[in-house]
Amino acid sequence: MTAALTLYVDRAGRCRWVDVARAALRAKQLPFSERALDLARGEQCDADFVARSLTATVPALEHAGRVITESLAIAEYLAESFPFPAHPRLFPADLGERARARQLMLWLRSAAPGPDALLAMATRALGDRATVCSSWCIADSDLALALAEAQAAGARLPAPLAALVARELGGR
Ligand SMILES: N[C@@H](CCC(=O)N[C@@H](CS)C(=O)NCC(=O)O)C(=O)O
Known part of the structure; x- marks a missing residue:
């Protein structure tokens, strides 16, 4: 069974980088849940989230005990964790x-x-x-x-x- 995927997002829905991470999860056809952080209230500065995310930013992807931030790193992590042909490609084969x-x-x-x-x-x-x-x-x-x-x-x-x-x- 695949470990759960949780995407930390901005509650206001204004972060383009969250949208990229979401697009990558959808393109891979992976089920995932979202946890919204209120950036205006500084929820990204919660000590536990800071310790686990390193960068205290969204998007952050939690999977199998890891927390990955940076939308490009998230896309590459998904590409390598859920490779073609079992999942659609995120990056070209060439x-x-x-x-x-x-x-x-x-x-x-x-x-x-x-x-x-x-x-x-x-x-x-x-x-x-x-x-x-x-x-x-x-x-x-x-x-x-x-x-x-x-x-x-x-x-x-x-x-x-x-x-x-x-x-x-x-x-x-
Ligand atoms: N280069 C990062 C940018 C991430 C980023 O800037 N996230 C902003 C929201 S759009 C954030 O978490 N800001 C929290 C803060 O600045 O405290 C990516 O591609 O994911």
Whole structure:
């Protein structure tokens, strides 16, 4: 039997990184429960959560006695713990494409790009495709969530980028 998966989320539902972790769990078709922390009230600073999470941030994934934070680390943990073919892939099988997905996800986190840089990179990343790599991977959800945030802040998305957002987040 699979150990329970618990995702710690922000109660306000405003954390894009939580959305990435949730998208990864859903893409892997794994049952999971959520525990909401009220960040405004500092529940992430609870001593037990700090000790177990190390970073005192959400998302945090609890599984088999481990607590993993950082949405990219959570996606990689899920990819390795629940591998293809028993579970759908989160990252491409091809080495170069896998590096491309990680490259894009790391850039979104480290560069924290403004709207102009984000839209320009996203346009280059898609080229004439609908996805960042040759088929869907978690970087598509990650990019769509970044674009949706920019759109909500007033950015106008070119049609291919709007289509990515609609496809990835349409059901929300
Ligand atoms: N790079 C992290 C970012 C996580 C993060 O910044 N989480 C915020 C909420 S969106 C948080 O937990 N903040 C709590 C705090 O700053 O005290 C990831 O990808 O998961």
